[in-house]
Amino acid sequence: MxxxxxxxxxxxxxxxxxxxxxxxxxxxxxxxxxxxxxxxxxxxxxxxxxxxxxxxxxxxxxxxxxxxxxxxxxxxxxxxxxxxxxxxxxxxxxxxxxxxxxxxxxxxxxxxxxxxxxxxxxxxxxxxxxxxxxxxxxxxxxxxxxxxxxxxxxxxxxxxxxxxxxxxxxxxxxxxxxxxxxxxxxxxxxxxxxxxxxxxxxxxxxxxxxxxxxxxxxxxPSEYKPLSQTLQITDTKVVSEKNGPMGLLSVVESPTIPFRHVPGLSLTNPLEPPQQIALFSDGDGMSVITQFKGDISTLSYLANTTSALPYHVLHTPNVLILGAGGGADVLQAMYHQANNIDAVELNEQVVALVKNEYSIFSGDIYNQNNVQLHTAEARGFLASTTQRYDLIQMALMDSFAASSAGLYALNESYLYTVEAITLYLQRLTDDGVLSLTRWIKLPPRDTLKLLATAKQALLDLGVSNPEQHIALIRSWNTATLVIKRVPLSDNEIQKILAFCKKRSFDLAYYPAISSEETNLYNVLPERYYFDGARALLSSNAEQYFDDYKYNLKPATDDKPYFFNFLKWQFLPEIISLPAGQGLPLIEWGSIILVITLLQALLLSLIFILLPVWIYDRKQNKQARENHFNTFVISYFILLGAAFMFVEIAFIQKFILFLSHPTYAIAVVLTGFLLFAGMGSAYSRKWTMPKAIKIAIAGICICAVFYLIFLSNIFHWFISANDIVKVVLSLLLIFPLAFFMGMPFPLGLNLLAKISPETIAWAWGINGCASVVSAIAATLVALNYGFTTIIIMALVFYLLAGLFFIKKCQ
Amino acid sequence: MIHLFYLDRVITIIVLSLFIFSSACADDFSSARKKLLTEIQLDVKRTGFLTGKDSLNSRVVDALDKVPRHKFVRPGDEKYAYENRPLRIGYGQTISQPYIVAIMTELLNVDATDKILEIGTGSGYQAAILSVLTKSVFSIEIIEPLAKQARLRLSRLNYDNVQVRMADGYYGWEDEAPFDAIVVTAAATHVPPPLVNQLKPGGIMVIPVGSQFLTQQLMLVEKSSDGTVRTRQVLPVSFVPLTGAH
Incomplete structure (x- = not known):
């Protein structure tokens, strides 16, 4: 048997x-x-x-x-x-x-x-x-x-x-x-x-x-994903696929019906772009590699996009392009005779495509004499260099569809926080320009939030009159914001006016703009961008933030959810619109998060309570009281929540330090789990109440120390090489994770003595709590930031410790 | 023989039942269509302050009433055809929400003698609506099977003034240009210059912006009599004013 x-x-x-x-x-x-x-x-x-x-x-x-x-x-x-x-x-x-x-x-x-x-x-x-x-x-x-x-x-x-x-x-x-x-x-x-x-x-x-x-x-894949739809076109085919932690990159050629991807192109532009090869990430987020045979005149259409504005204000600048991708912005810089071009791109697969497989097609742009390619994360690159640029250009890095549906709400982005914009401005030459281009959304969201972020960054740099340093223009589908560390001169403003007039772009803001100059070529129902920019740059900005139906408050490194625009109080108004009219206005990312949380809570309740109810029907009263004790529920829910809250918050903090999101998550998660495992194994050496006291005290001391000093430590080592950063991160994670690995097995050990039949239940409760907390942590971070999450986690740990000690007694 | 006698009766009953059932269905669709029309007109009224159109032109209403949307959806989806929602038609495409079709058609301001170009035929429903309103409609579809299906469907339903061809919509339909109005339902990052060129002075181009299932706004490209071009964004949703209204 x-x-x-x-x-x-x-x-x-x-x-x-x-x-x-x-x-x-x-x-x-x-x-x-x-x-x-x-x-x-x-x-x-x-x-x-x-x-x-x-x-x-x-x-x-x-x-x-x-x-x-x-x-x-x-x-x-x-x-x-x-x-x-x-x-x-x-x-x-x-x-x-x-x-x-x-x-x-x-x-x-x-x-x-x-x-x-x-x-x-x-x-x-x-x-x-x-x-x-x-x-x-x-x-x-x-x-x-x-x-x-x-x-x-x-x-x-x-x-x-x-x-x-x-x-x-x-x-x-x-x-x-x-x-x-x-x-x-x-x-x-x-x-x-x-x-x-x-x-x-x-x-x-x-x-x-x-x-x-x-x-x-x-x-x-879904037939409604952009890649699936593109492949419906005659002769279009995926010519290669590259897999990696940042996504599945599909390279698509369409020889019969060419791609013509030029966001923000003027209606007055007469030229068709050269042949292009499309790149899709996970079947979405299309970008292109454009053919360049050395004849610069074939790129003249690139002078007719809103993102070309800074080149018409500056003369042969030294340029830094953040998010160079397939090279469209590099081509734009080359067309405008940039003196030197530093191109930063995080996705090494895209870089490899442009540099290797499509080097001839792309005109070998990343190997030109005046072009230096850096495979790095944008902020990490800027933090590690002291070089200054005449122009820092940040490209459109997301697709219109995903951006407009609010699907990035849950994605942390450290590229659009106040601290990030401050860093970009610090890396400009005295007369340099920071240029940021975003998709137009109606009602306006990200462009106005970016403008508010730029204002805050300028204020943080000691600028007293940020409204003199900013200009905003738009086409029918893109808006470009330019920011300077010094006020825009009259000469520069005249150049901006001429640039827009020639291309039928609308002025949304520049110092001393009047309302009559706005909303002329790409007419909106109201002067949304002008009104928004003027209000946000005035002393009434706070009132405007409060009144506006989307969240325009600048993102920070502690709350890096730039794309979180949803204001919950206006959701009923949107949903109540007839015939599904409100659906396009909903910021889906946040809604999906809440729907997920509600589903998880409901299922967790069922999973936690139902089995005990079934099980206890067969038991006597004493056994029932033994099972359904508050200790099992409270302790293991608190632990599940606390562990996930700390883990998620510190993963975020280390992502910023280690620069590369994928590697950062791998290093931090591995470190956390490994060291927590060591803590678990070690905890059996201590006796019961003492062990939990040491564990909780250890967690609290480490977390509070990091809350106070971690940003300073990161600041000292930000320009160190990657290996030093990884080793330092693991060293910092070690003590915290080591102590975090102890409370769970200690709790199970206690149960093994007092109520062994509830061990599996406790395991399930902890599992449910971990899942629900991971979702809840994102929701808390969206609204209150990561520091709040850590503080909450510490409260959970302290409460769990108290429950444990009380049970021991 | 007695069996054959009964068989004969059974067949008669089945045929009669089918006839009655199909008549009932036709009636159902007719009443469902009327109900949908009322709903659309109400939505148009509600959003009039945004679109500039408080009501639909009687000719547009007539066209919406005449065109059987249930014949432009996939088999099995007929029961949803008169709900105010987009529906799948295969190949990653949809038949648009009826309200969007109505307001787009209204914004085009179609005259009975107009020549209209459509980029993105899809199911052919929008082309059929336009064909009721005007003398000639030219429609380009980039996805070959969809182009074939739409051509066949429009022909079978006797929309003889619609021409469908499988081609790259970027270049428009040079041989038939200029057009009084152009509808572009295919996504693009910019307005193709050839289409702007093929629009008559005083003409209008309508481009829905957004995903397949969620039209966010309608972009109108208006070419003035002197040839200058400007765009106008129309929000088809009643979500303004943005500030200070609460």
Whole structure:
């Protein structure tokens, strides 16, 4: 009877390590997969809910623990096996569901499809969590080591997935994960001394994913994504794809019907742009590489966009281009005879395309004598250089569709904060110009917020009259804001007026502008931009912020959500508009976040309360009181929330320091999990109440120290090389994460003594709390900033500590 | 034989039922269309202070009433055809929300003798509406299967004054230029200069801006009699004033 549970002293730590690693990798991978086939924010919603599989598992184990414990070896191995096959199977089935998020508010059946996707994707996480929860249940005296293996596995998964995503396409990583599940089955089989026949099953699990036809695993993106729509055009084809943590980059050629991507082009422009090759990131966000054969006159159309304005104010400037991408802004600078061009681009795959595969097509622009390419994050680059520029140009880095739908609301952007604009201005020469171009949105949002941000940055630099330093112009679909550290001269203003008149661009603001000069060529129902700019640059700005129906307050590094425009008090007004007229005006990012939070809360409540209710119906009164105690609920909810709040807030702070968002997340997340695992393993050396006191005190001291001094430390090392920065980050994370790894296993150890049947429940509660808190943390950060999150987390930790000590007594 | 007798009766009953059912459906669509028209007219009135159009021209109303939208949607979607919402038509495209079609048509100010160019035929619904209003409509579709389907559908429904061709809309329809009005439903980062050239002085071009399912605003490109061009943005939604109204 190999199915019967046996008394095996050693918990399957290797299997736990591996299952945690591949589960975290799977979570990251699913986010990538759904970002490709749907949109990033819907991916966020779907994966958040799927992670509640952890909560469902805790409840399941609570109810069925006696039966499962009787067959623990079998249950454990079966759950690993089920994880392996569901990881690939559930995704394949989910991809077949005709879910179209764009129709959610038109077609009620879409909600049912969404629910079906949730149910499918909850399964792999449910099985994975069952494995870990079961081991907790059956090895109560080894909880610290099990939790350490779980965290260290997750740390490894976080690191490995970021690395392998460069070498393998997402569909292949799905095969790797399923196969790794098979390896975990073998590890568990050996550890649990099961019948060797199980290994045969494991081998099948390892091999089968690689035998699946490629067509089954081919990604099936929404037909409404820009790439899908482009591919409907005759002869258009994807000529190459490059995978990486920043997205799946698709290179598209359209020989019959050319791309003509020139945002903000004047209506008076008579010229057609040269041939272009389109680049799509995750099937969205189109940008182009433009053909350049050396004849500068073919680029003359680039003088007719709003972003050309600064070149008509400056003469042969030294230029810094932030977000150079496929090179359109570099070509614009070359056309305007820029003296020297520094181009900064974060996405090394785009850089490689322009420099290598399409070097001849693009005119080898990044290898021109006066062009220096820097593969770096914009702020990181500027922080590490002392060079000054006559012109700093920031390109349009997002697509119109995503920008206009408010889909970036949840994305932190450290490029548009007050601190960022201040840094850009500091890197200008005395007479230099900072030029920022954004899409036009109606009613206006980002351009006006950028203008308010520029004003604040100028004030922070000691400028007393910022309204003299700014000009704003617009076409029908782009607006360009120019800012100087010194007041705009009359001569410069005359050049701006002439530039706009020749191209039928509208003046929205310059010092001494009159209303009659505005809204002439691209007529809006009202003089929104002029009125907004004038109000924001006046002493009545605060009143305007309060009255305006979108949030225009400048973003800061502590609250870096530039694209968060939603004001909740006006949402009912928008929704109440008839015939779905309000839908285009809604800033969807924030709404999706709240919808996700509500769904997660509801499901969490069900997962936390329902099983106890079912379980307790069969128990006596004493047992019921024993289970449903406030300690289990309060302590593990507080811990789940506190851990996620601290982790999320510090990841953000380190992203800014380490410059590169993907690497920063990999380093910080790996560090946090690894060191927390070490803390967990170490915590068993201390006795109960003492251990929690040390842990909570350690967390509070570290967090408060970082709240006060972290920005200074970062400031001292901002120009250090990457290796020094990574090592320093890990050193800084170590003490905090080390102590954060202790409270959870200490809590489970306490439960093992006083109420062992609630261990699995506690595991589920903590899982639910972690998911809900991750969403809630973003919502708090959007409105109150990361400092508030850290303070809240410390309060949670202190409360959890108090509950623990009280329970010990 | 008795079986055959019954079979005959059964067939008669089925045929009769189908006839009655189809008549009932036609009636359903007719009443649904009337209801939708009332809804659209109400929305037009509500948004009149933004669009400059308080009501629809009776000719536009007539055209909306005459064109059977349920014949321009995918099989199975007929029941949604008279809801005021966009619907999928395949190939990543949609048939626009009826209110948007109505207000776009109204803004074009179509005269019975006008020559109109449409870029982005899609299902052919907008072209059919225009064909009721004027003598000739030229429509360009870039997606080949859609162009074929729309051509066939418009022909079958006897919209004989619409010509559809599969081509790059950027260059317009040079042979038939100039046009009194142009509708551009295909997304672009800029207004193609050839289209501006093919617009008659005094003519108007309408471009919806936004995603497939959410039209955010309508951009009008107006060419004055002296040939100068300016754009006008029309918000089809009643969400103003932006400040101070609460």
């Amino acid at each position: 190999w199915l019967q549970g046996r008394s095996i002293n050693t918990p399957p730590l290797l299997a736990i390590f591996l299952i945690s690693a591949i589960t975290l990798a799977y979570e990251v991978l699913l986010t990538r997969l759904f970002s490709i086939i749907q949109w990033h924010h819907f991916a966020y919603m779907i994966i958040s809910i799927a992670l509640l599989g952890y909560g469902a598992s805790g409840s399941f184990l609570m109810v069925f623990q006696n039966r499962l414990k009787a067959y623990v070896s079998y249950s454990l191995t079966a759950n690993i096996f089920l994880f392996a096959i569901s990881s690939i199977g559930c995704f394949l089935m989910a991809q077949q569901i005709p879910f179209n998020p764009l129709e959610l508010f038109w077609d009620r059946s879409q909600w049912l499809w969404l629910l079906l996707i949730y149910l499918l994707l909850i399964l792999p996480f449910f099985f994975s969590a069952n494995c870990i929860g079961l081991v907790f249940l059956c090895y109560k005296n080894k909880i610290n080591r099990i939790y350490a293996a779980d965290l260290q596995g997750a740390a490894t998964g976080a690191l490995v997935v970021v690395i392998i995503i460069y070498w393998f396409f997402p569909s292949d990583i799905l095969r790797i994960i399923a196969s790794a599940g098979g390896v975990a089955v073998i590890l568990a089989t050996i550890n649990q001394k099961l019948n060797p026949k199980v290994i045969t099953l494991a081998l099948v699990t390892i091999i089968v994913p690689w035998l699946l036809p490629n067509s089954w695993l081919a990604l099936n």
